[in-house]
Amino acid sequence: MPGAGDRGAAGTKWLGAGILGLFLFPVSLSLEVSVGKATSIYAVNGTEVLLPCTFSSCFGFYDLGFWWVYNGSDTFRILINGTVKNEKSDPKVHLKTDDRITLVGSTKEKMNNISFLLKDLDFSDTGKYTCHVKNPKEKNLQHEATIFLQVVDKLEEVDNMVTFIILAVVGGVIGLLIFILLVKKLITFILKKTQEKKKECLVSSSGNDNTENGLPASKAEEKPPTKV
Numbered sequence: 001m002p003g004a005g006d007r008g009a010a011g012t013k014w015l016g017a018g019i020l021g022l023f024l025f026p027v028s029l030s031l032e033v034s035v036g037k038a039t040s041i042y043a044v045n046g047t048e049v050l051l052p053c054t055f056s057s058c059f060g061f062y063d064l065g066f067w068w069v070y071n072g073s074d075t076f077r078i079l080i081n082g083t084v085k086n087e088k089s090d091p092k093v094h095l096k097t098d099d100r101i102t103l104v105g106s107t108k109e110k111m112n113n114i115s116f117l118l119k120d121l122d123f124s125d126t127g128k129y130t131c132h133v134k135n136p137k138e139k140n141l142q143h144e145a146t147i148f149l150q151v152v153d154k155l156e157e158v159d160n161m162v163t164f165i166i167l168a169v170v171g172g173v174i175g176l177l178i179f180i181l182l183v184k185k186l187i188t189f190i191l192k193k194t195q196e197k198k199k200e201c202l203v204s205s206s207g208n209d210n211t212e213n214g215l216p217a218s219k220a221e222e223k224p225p226t227k228v
Contacts, residue, residue, distance in 0.1 A: 030057055030058055030138050030141060031055065031056075031057045031138055031141050031142075032056045032057070032143060033054070033055045033131055033132075033133050033144055033145040034053070034054050034056075034145055035051070035052050035053050035129075035131060035146065036052045036147070039146075039147060039148060040147070040148040040149075040150060041147060041148070041149055041150070042149075042150050042151075042152055042155060043149065043150075043151055043152070044121070044151075044152060044155060045121055045123055045151050045152065045153055046120065046121060046122075047121055048117055048118060048120070049117070049118055049149065050115055050117050051068070051115060051116055051117075051129050051131075051147060052113075052147070053066075053068070053105070053114050053115050053116075053131035053145065054105075054111070054112050054114070055114065055133045055143070056112055057137070057138065059135075059137055059138055060087065060137060061087070061135045061137050061138075062085065062136065062137050063083055063085060063136050064083060064084040064134065064135050064136070064137075065081075065082075065134040065136075066082055066083070066084065066091065066114045066131070066132060066133045067079075067080060067081040067095075068080045068116060068129060068130070068131055068132070069129070069130045070127055070128070070129055071128040071129075071130065072125075072126065072127035073126075073127065075127070077097060078095065078097060079096070079097055079098055079101055079116075079129075080095065080096050080097070080101055080103060080116060081093070081094050081095035081096075082095075082103070082114075084107050084114075088107075089107065090105075090107060091103060091105055091106070091107060091114050098118075100118055100120050101116050101117070101118055101119075102117045103116045103117075104116060104117050114131065114133075118149075122151065124151075125149060125151050126149060126150055126151045127148070127149065128146050128147075128149075129146065129147050129148075129149055130145070130146040131144060131145050131147075132144040
């Protein structure tokens with residue numbers, strides 16, 4: 001049977017877990033950064049590409065800081081650095097290390113977009129791009145998200161022939177099943193009508209036989225008269 005010491009230790013453990021949960025719960029609902037559903041994007045050499053980044057905060061923000069970092073095979077550098085004064089202001093760039101970069105994001109209408117456009121792509125631009133955000137309103141809480149850019153000579157065309165064949169086969173099977181059901185209903189309908197006609201013919205034939213024998217059509221036999 002557990003003693004008072006064990007119960008006290010268990011109570012302390014649960015209390016500690018509860019306090020930790022209170023600290024973690026606001027964090028889980030606060031600052032979030034996203035670069036979209038795709039973790040990798042492909043772009044052709046010499047073209048341009050949009051590197052997406054959005055953020056959200058349940059507690060709002062002011063003087064929010066953001067910066068993009070490039071991490072290649074042998075290079076690490078900050079590409080762009082800026083701030084967002086409040087929810088009614090657009091992002092303001094303080095540092096840009098590459099003239100090919102153009103910030104295209106906006107925080108108006110709750111878009112909270114700090115994406116940028118990278119022009120004149122080169123194969124050396126292949127690498128990881130990380131979007132960092134820091135919110136002073138949440139005690140300088142930071143969050144980031146990373147997307148991988150692969151610069152290629154040309155984009156491979158997707159062969160949809162297999163998909164087309166699969167859809168054609170599935171469509172053909174469904175059409176065949178519908179045709180079989182229609183034929184089954186038609187055959188059932190014809191058999192039903194044929195059976196009804198046979199019944200009518202049998203009834204009509206029985207009435208005609210009785211009439212020819214001098215009996216009423218409604219009677220097949222007549223009882224003999226009762227003797228007095």
